Amino acid sequence: MNILLVGSGGREHALAWKIAKSPLCRRLVVAPGNPGMAKLGEIRADVKADDAEALAVLAREIKADLVVVGPEMALEAGLADRLDSVGIPCFGPTARAARLETSKAFAKEFLERHDIPTAGYGVYETLKDAREALKVFRPPYVIKADGLAAGKGVAISPDRKDAEAEIERMLGGRFGSAGTRVVIEEFMEGxxxxxxxxxxxxxxxxxxxxxxxxxxxxxxxxxxxxxxxxxxxxxxxxxxxxxxxxxxxxxxxxxxxxxxxxxxxxxxxxxxxxxxxxxxxxxxxxxxxxxxxxxxxxxxxxxxxxxxxxxxxxxxxxVAEPEFHDGVVISVVMAAKGYPDSPLSGSVIRGVDQDFGPHVQVFHAGTTRRDDGSLVASGGRVLNVCARGADIAEARERAYAAVRKIDWPGGFYRSDIGWRALEPRDQDK
CATH class of the missing domain: 3.30.470.20 (ATP-grasp fold, B domain)
Incomplete structure (x- = not known):
């Protein structure tokens, strides 16, 4: 099979890593890809993940038997619809079906129509209406930009003053067209x-x-x-x-x-x-x-x-039910300093290509390779250091041991990934 994988982040690197292992995969092309995927398939950096027309042309060019869509922007752009019109199987929903993600207002209204359990909510287009709605909700307030905001369009405000400021930022253009409407939800405990x-x-x-x-x-x-x-x-x-x-x-x-x-x-x-x-x-x-x-x-x-x-x-x-390995896998994100607001770009990363052992994989999420061969940060979340272990403690130990071997002064990471799995289950009681 000829397979086209769309995307350039850590998610897509992991998909490429797994797809490349398949005996069914004869040719893997990734657009736009990243340096970490270069050993797994052909990189087409000139074709962007939100350009549905160019991606459809590329799929026809390589005679793709399957297109696998990684990022949400390709779905919002209608890539699955374009591929369906030319008979190329696509792993990913149509633009209308993808509204479950691309519009939080649509998703909440859908859940309400079909009596699927979720938090109480309201959808607002003006600052006046949103401020007035805060009288109905109790703090903490959950405020979401309606559209795609790279996972950052959600704020949990402890009081009304902070909530009003978040609403003003969202409706004021902080997330561009994604913030033309806001959804306010009740806070859920759990x-x-x-x-x-x-x-x-x-x-x-x-x-x-x-x-x-x-x-x-x-x-x-x-x-x-x-x-x-x-x-x-x-x-x-x-x-x-x-x-x-x-x-x-x-x-x-x-x-x-x-x-x-x-x-x-x-x-x-x-x-x-x-x-x-x-x-x-x-x-x-x-x-x-x-x-x-x-x-x-x-x-x-x-x-x-x-x-x-x-x-x-x-x-x-x-197809057979998916089966999973015993044990636990943990992923630690190494992000550029300043993330998520103003990540530092261009800092040099060393030590990523070393052998970390059979239980560790490092997936590139936001990297670029310079002409001199050096690897530099080019995004907010830059590397995903993943490790498998018999339990969460062993997986964490292996992941953080690998993180410490990577020489990147321009990055940072959380040191407590998986903490909930290490605590007693009654910790929140």
């Missing part, structure tokens, strides 16, 4: 997690769970980010919780999308809160999470390509 399902438009097959760390600094402090690390499996996903998510959230979502004429294909990321009343949806993503994808790909046994292709072709029932 523990967050991310559960994934492989979807073929009619049915869904669960694909494991993970827990990520959104705040920039240790102790869940600092600004919200796209994710500073993750681990899988996560203790929050008890068998009862997984069963409840499947029956109350995943199945009704698949049925609802199909009934509304927008059948969902690809991977559905269910960001959820495990509350005392059961699981409730925090958000949907229309693609693998980042950095959750990295830990899932390292845990997955066997070949990922048949699973991706089954979703794209519309029948996941024909």
């Amino acid at each position: 523990e967050e997690g991310s559960l994934f399902a492989l979807c073929d438009g009619r049915t869904a097959r669960l694909f494991g769970g993970a827990q990520d760390h959104k705040r920039a600094f240790d102790g869940d402090m600092g600004p919200n980010t796209g994710g500073m690390g993750a681990y899988s499996p996560a203790p929050v996903f008890t068998p009862d919780l997984v069963e409840a998510v499947e029956s109350r959230i995943v199945k009704p979502t698949m049925a609802g999308m199909a009934a509304e004429g927008n059948p969902y294909r690809g991977v559905l990321y269910v960001g959820l809160m495990a509350t005392a009343e059961g699981p409730r949806v925090v958000e949907f993503n229309a693609r693998f999470g980042d950095p959750e994808c990295q830990v899932l790909m390292m845990r997955l046994k066997g070949d990922v390509v048949p699973l991706l292709l089954a979703c794209a072709r519309g029948d996941v029932s024909r």
